[in-house]
Amino acid sequence: MKFFIDTANVDEIREANKLGVISGVTTNPSLIAKEGRDFIEVVKEITTIVDGPISAEVISTDSEGMVKEARELAKIHKNIVIKIPMTAEGLKAVNALSKEGIKTNVTLVFSATQALLAARAGATYVSPFVGRLDDMSTDGMSLISQIVQIFRNYGIKTEIIVASVRTPMHVLEAAKLGADIATVPYKVLMQMVKHPLTDIGIEKFINDWKNAKLKI
Numbered sequence: 001m002k003f004f005i006d007t008a009n010v011d012e013i014r015e016a017n018k019l020g021v022i023s024g025v026t027t028n029p030s031l032i033a034k035e036g037r038d039f040i041e042v043v044k045e046i047t048t049i050v051d052g053p054i055s056a057e058v059i060s061t062d063s064e065g066m067v068k069e070a071r072e073l074a075k076i077h078k079n080i081v082i083k084i085p086m087t088a089e090g091l092k093a094v095n096a097l098s099k100e101g102i103k104t105n106v107t108l109v110f111s112a113t114q115a116l117l118a119a120r121a122g123a124t125y126v127s128p129f130v131g132r133l134d135d136m137s138t139d140g141m142s143l144i145s146q147i148v149q150i151f152r153n154y155g156i157k158t159e160i161i162v163a164s165v166r167t168p169m170h171v172l173e174a175a176k177l178g179a180d181i182a183t184v185p186y187k188v189l190m191q192m193v194k195h196p197l198t199d200i201g202i203e204k205f206i207n208d209w210k211n212a213k214l215k216i
């Protein structure tokens with residue numbers, strides 16, 4: 001499973017990128033708004049940090065508006081992927097964009113049949129939101145299991161981005177199920193790095209070395 005980072009904060013993206021584990025970036029209007037900066041300026045800056053798919057979302061709700069926005073965003077950089085909401089208008093836009101060779105990430109996917117429709121419309125990626133389902137007492141991870149199975153059944157090439165990730169356990173379960181990508185917030189990425197036994201182990205190695213008074 002590959003990792004994308006789910007943020008529009010360029011400092012977080014820079015730090016995460018230094019770890020060498022990040023293959024792409026996902027943003028959404030809420031994440032961009034949190035930064036209080038110009039949308040295009042932020043997206044452009046992200047393209048200078050990570051050399052991989054960078055999702056930027058459209059705001060229009062009609063297919064014509066989505067396609068128009070998508071064409072402008074796609075001009076920014078070859079790595080831009082257009083995030084389109086999972087609606088009937090969104091599917092029309094995805095289909096039109098796929099014919100133009102513009103990559104899309106269908107977002108706000110909450111059912112396996114939505115994911116299948118998005119794939120058939122020509123989506124490059126689908127983003128099922130596990131955390132938001134869990135928030136509603138519905139098992140987000142069983143949605144991932146269903147989509148993985150369906151895409152395997154039909155040899156569908158659309159990649160599954162596990163989104164709305166809240167904990168390292170989401171990442172673990174998604175990896176076990178064989179999802180292609182998990183897009184993780186910076187906090188979750190750093191939680192995955194840490195283990196208390198690693199810290200205790202380092203401290204013990206250093207103390208044993210000091211006590212033995214060895215020279216390097």
Ligand code: E4P
Pocket residue numbers: 006026027028107127129131132163164165183
């Ligand atoms: C990423 O593509 C999504 O926009 C993001 O993961 C949503 O996460 P949230 O449910 O924590 O807002």
